[in-house]
Amino acid sequence: MEHERRSYGQYCGLAGALDVIGERWTLLIIRELLIGPCRYNELLANLPGIGTNLLAARLKYLAKDGLIEVVPPDQNSKIKRYRLTDEGEALREPVLGMARWGLGRLDAPEVEEAVRPRWAMLAVEAMIDERRAADLDESYEFDIDGEVFHVEARYGKVKVIPGPANQPVLTAQTDARTFVDIGAGRMDPLEATLTKRLVMEGDIEAILRCCRLLGLAPG
Amino acid sequence: MEHERRSYGQYCGLAGALDVIGERWTLLIIRELLIGPCRYNELLANLPGIGTNLLAARLKYLAKDGLIEVVPPDQNSKIKRYRLTDEGEALREPVLGMARWGLGRLDAPEVEEAVRPRWAMLAVEAMIDERRAADLDESYEFDIDGEVFHVEARYGKVKVIPGPANQPVLTAQTDARTFVDIGAGRMDPLEATLTKRLVMEGDIEAILRCCRLLGLAPG
DNA sequence: CTGCATCCGCCTCGATACTG
DNA sequence: CAGTATCGAGGCGGATGCAG
Numbered sequence: 001m002e003h004e005r006r007s008y009g010q011y012c013g014l015a016g017a018l019d020v021i022g023e024r025w026t027l028l029i030i031r032e033l034l035i036g037p038c039r040y041n042e043l044l045a046n047l048p049g050i051g052t053n054l055l056a057a058r059l060k061y062l063a064k065d066g067l068i069e070v071v072p073p074d075q076n077s078k079i080k081r082y083r084l085t086d087e088g089e090a091l092r093e094p095v096l097g098m099a100r101w102g103l104g105r106l107d108a109p110e111v112e113e114a115v116r117p118r119w120a121m122l123a124v125e126a127m128i129d130e131r132r133a134a135d136l137d138e139s140y141e142f143d144i145d146g147e148v149f150h151v152e153a154r155y156g157k158v159k160v161i162p163g164p165a166n167q168p169v170l171t172a173q174t175d176a177r178t179f180v181d182i183g184a185g186r187m188d189p190l191e192a193t194l195t196k197r198l199v200m201e202g203d204i205e206a207i208l209r210c211c212r213l214l215g216l217a218p219g
Numbered sequence: 220m221e222h223e224r225r226s227y228g229q230y231c232g233l234a235g236a237l238d239v240i241g242e243r244w245t246l247l248i249i250r251e252l253l254i255g256p257c258r259y260n261e262l263l264a265n266l267p268g269i270g271t272n273l274l275a276a277r278l279k280y281l282a283k284d285g286l287i288e289v290v291p292p293d294q295n296s297k298i299k300r301y302r303l304t305d306e307g308e309a310l311r312e313p314v315l316g317m318a319r320w321g322l323g324r325l326d327a328p329e330v331e332e333a334v335r336p337r338w339a340m341l342a343v344e345a346m347i348d349e350r351r352a353a354d355l356d357e358s359y360e361f362d363i364d365g366e367v368f369h370v371e372a373r374y375g376k377v378k379v380i381p382g383p384a385n386q387p388v389l390t391a392q393t394d395a396r397t398f399v400d401i402g403a404g405r406m407d408p409l410e411a412t413l414t415k416r417l418v419m420e421g422d423i424e425a426i427l428r429c430c431r432l433l434g435l436a437p438g
Numbered sequence: 439c440t441g442c443a444t445c446c447g448c449c450t451c452g453a454t455a456c457t458g
Numbered sequence: 459c460a461g462t463a464t465c466g467a468g469g470c471g472g473a474t475g476c477a478g
Contacts, residue, residue: 003449006470009268011328011399012338013345014250014314017321024241024451031233040460049228051452056461080460087324094316095233101309102236109230119231126232180230222468225451243470259441270471275442299441443475450469457462 005061020065025050026058027095030067030084034092035118036162037071037083048114062088100126106184109177117147117176123183124151125160127214133158140202140210141168145176153213170202170210182216189216224280239284244269245277246314249286249303253311254337255381256290256302267333281307319345325403328396336366336395342402343370344379346433352377359421359429360387364394372432389421389429401435408435 008015021027025047032038032046043055059082062068067088071081084091099122109115124142128151136153141164150165151158178197181187189211192198200207211217227234240246244266251257251265263274278301281287286307290300303310322342328334343361347370355372360383369384370377397416400406408430411417419426430436 006449008247009329009332010247010338011325011332011334011396012250013318013320013322013325013342013399013402015247015321016325017317018246020321020324021317022243022246027237027241028227028229028234031231044460049452051454052461053453053463054451090320091317094313094320097313097316098236098240098310099232101232101313102234102239103232105239105306106230106232106235110228113228113230115230119229123232177230180232183232225469260439263441268471270473271441272443272445272472273470440478442477445474446472448470450467452467453465455462455464458460 020061020067021091023058025054026062027098029055029058029062030088030091030095031099031122032118033068033082033084033088034095035121037081039079039081043082046116046118067091096122096126099123103127103180103183104185106180106186108186109180115176115180117145120144120176120179120183121147121149121160121162123180124149124214127183127216128158128160129213129215130156130158132213136209136213138169138206138209139165139167140170140172140206141165142179143171143173144179151210151213158213168202169206170200172198172200172210174198183214239280239286240310242277244273245281246317248274248277248281249307249310249314250318250338250341252287252301252303252307253314254340256300258298258300262301265335265337286310315341315345318342322346322399322402323404325399325405327405328399334395334399336364339363339395339398339402340366340368340379340381342399343368343433346402346435347377347379348432348434349375349377351432355428355432357388357425357428358384358386359389359391359425360384361398362390362392363398370429370432377432387421388425389419391417391419391429393417402433 007019028047032043044052066085068082069085071083073079103123103126133153134156137155139150139152141150148164149160149162150168151160174197178192182189182192208217212219226238247266251262263271285304287301288304290302292298318341322345352372353375356374358369358371360369367383368379368381369387370379393416397411401408401411427436431438
């Protein structure tokens, strides 16, 4: 006995979007997949509080609606993974926009708040202002609690990529909590550096260019 | 006995945003207020299906979170209105982004789908590509089922404004259903014109410039 | 009439247990 | 590892009540 899905029943783009991605947990699943393809149990681990039945149901709907697809297990690893389709990937911009909006409003984390280094990667992507990258041709490497990724700025186009950079002009090492604090505007990079919670290595000018790209410094 | 609000409990911008605007109906309330300040019963009328208690509860939370504020009744009209604060207004970009995403996926409306001319105004705003307005200095007037608004393009900055335009180079008249069909890409402006569902008056070149601005024509 | 508050039935959600 | 099954609690939808 299948039940029909709840719908707003409005002939409007936003209502149509929310019919698909408006239910609880759905956009957070999209967030995880925006960072990269995931296995079922990875999603479960990075979405503390979601019921396993609910995750399964959401994945089923998202696949039926064409936002995600299953990467079948290949020869070496017999593990099924989920990944965004182009249609799902097209949500990146608006979702990052919402993340940027929410980042600026974040309060200090309560005791029970979950913190994951991978979310810092999305925070970086949300903070980037590509208009400030017109003259850049370099990359910055981040190590957040051991999770390593880098930002590649190439003449106006900026990408955030998992893994270490080739020849970064800057490496930054910190913990997820501190990084999100900085992104939320509640801690200054200077303060984090002075208290040794943030350690940056590289040319001073490169550090400033990186901070400007992330909206952490004027200019 | 007040109940604590449900939260994802994640120290992440997106999760923080969804704690505030992720509940059912909330983003649609924001949509209505993005179009313009509204009275309680206007919201109720344009959100068919919402419970009156739920609307009241959402408005209360949105006010407490600083996204909306109450415009007190002034002398001539003793009617209370709700309007977005700057914080709420800051959601315009990501919300329009989601609307654009959803607009492209809209199926033909089912029998029971609600259609409101005011939503066409938001659809226009979502469709606009400001990068194509660099050389424009003119305005286009729309009449959707009697709801009149206009688009003002001024050298790269484009605004959608309620009410008639001053000296529009183009006036377009149609019904909400047809307009959303065009926005969703399921009907061509040409087809709508030939079937008399869309009537445009103005210079042929102006019509083409307007279509390009809305992503309805290449170039 | 507007702007809510209260009540109730149902559906969704969250947690745990269980299976291939 | 990757889900399915089950069940209690709470959020939602609709009707109704009521004060200004």
